[in-house]
Amino acid sequence: MAQDGILVAPRDIAELKMLVVSRTREFPEPLKCMLELSFRQPDTVAFSNASSLAANCQIAPSSISRMVKVLGYRSFRDFRQVYRDHVLALSRRSHGLG
DSSP states (O other), X not given: XXXXXXXXXXXXXHHHHHHHHHHGGGSOHHHHHHHHHHHHOHHHHHTOOXXXXXXXXXXXXXXXXHHHHHTTOSSHHHHHHHHHHHHHHHHHHHTTXX
């Protein structure tokens, strides 16, 4: 999301989806693949590193690093944390913990 013209990293999956939808034409096909995978299988992102996610999408790990920066994150670790938080929240809800 933009704040004074600076891209601020989405705080959750919903914000990330809105950002991706608004900018989808800007992304090359291999990176669209990575984003689609991340939304279909959030646990894959939550428990992967950049190299294994890149291998899943048949792209270079450096492409993953560039992509997360385009999305406003400082690193893959910050991007992955959004997915970890999402998976944890889903798990808690499914177990009646919140």
